[in-house]
Amino acid sequence: MLGDGTTTIAAGYARMLGLEGRQRVLVCEMNAREPSFANVFSTNGDAGVTEYFLSGGNLSSLIQKCQSDNLDVLRVGRQDATVIQLNLNSVFPRLLEEALRDYDTVVIDAPPIISSPETPPMTAFVDGVVLVVRAGKTKREAVLRALDSIASFKGRVLGVVLNRKRYYIPGFIYKRI
Numbered sequence: 069m070l071g072d073g074t075t076t077i078a079a080g081y082a083r084m085l086g087l088e089g090r091q092r093v094l095v096c097e098m099n100a101r102e103p104s105f106a107n108v109f110s111t112n113g114d115a116g117v118t119e120y121f122l123s124g125g126n127l128s129s130l131i132q133k134c135q136s137d138n139l140d141v142l143r144v145g146r147q148d149a150t151v152i153q154l155n156l157n158s159v160f161p162r163l164l165e166e167a168l169r170d171y172d173t174v175v176i177d178a179p180p181i182i183s184s185p186e187t188p189p190m191t192a193f194v195d196g197v198v199l200v201v202r203a204g205k206t207k208r209e210a211v212l213r214a215l216d217s218i219a220s221f222k223g224r225v226l227g228v229v230l231n232r233k234r235y236y237i238p239g240f241i242y243k244r245i
Contacts, residue, residue, distance in 0.1 A: 073231040074200040075099070078177040079108045086139030091172035094131065096142040096163075098190065099179040100149040109134055109141045116145030120163060121155040127166045140171070149179070153186040161193050181214045191223025199228045 075097075082095035097105040100118060115130050132141045152160075167174045176194060181187045191197050197218055201211055211228070218225055 073202065073229075074180075075104045075108060075177050077198070077200055077229055077231065078175050079105075082139055082173075082175040085173055085175075086134070086137075089138055091138065092170065093139050093173045093175065094142060094167050094171040095139065095175045095177065096167070097144040097177050098152065098186075099177060099184075100144045100147050100152055101179050101184065103144045103147060105141060105143045105177075114143075114145060116143035117163070118145040118148055118151045120145075121151050121159045124159065124162075127163060128170070142167075149184065149186060156186055156189055160190060164193060181217055182210055188217040188221050188223070191218045192221040194223070196224045196226035198226050200231050201228055203230050 078095060082093050085091060086093045095105075095109075096117065097103055098117060109132075112132075117130075119125065120127055120130055127142075130142060130145070132143070134141050164174060176190065178184070178187045178190055181191075181199070199211070199214055199218075215225060
């Protein structure tokens, strides 16, 4: 769901892999509805995934270097989710194939699975999905619907992150436990 912290978790995971220094990592923004990589990564420029989907151009020309030598960023580009929806089956596998030639790991930051029709089909092309659930807000039925949607496209769920869990014990006590 929107606001559950998916981008923060994807960016943190990609940064962690890049900082280890053992593998090259590309983090790819696929959320053309609410892009947020400009706020998370210090990148510039407007071109990205949607331009690749429209022109089929050179992927390496759209990728931007990040602070770490081993972490690169591919922003979504133009805010037009229909470009991704219409070209997903034909272009997304090619994007992944091209990215995996140069990178050991590609982390995809996708829009919410329930409210974005382009997200469930993406799950068929990736090795696995990590579902981000907001504690105390995301309803159980929504999680089950998301899991069913992933399964219907033969996607593989690697795990679920319970994000924004609130602790009701005061901080000074919690630190002593």
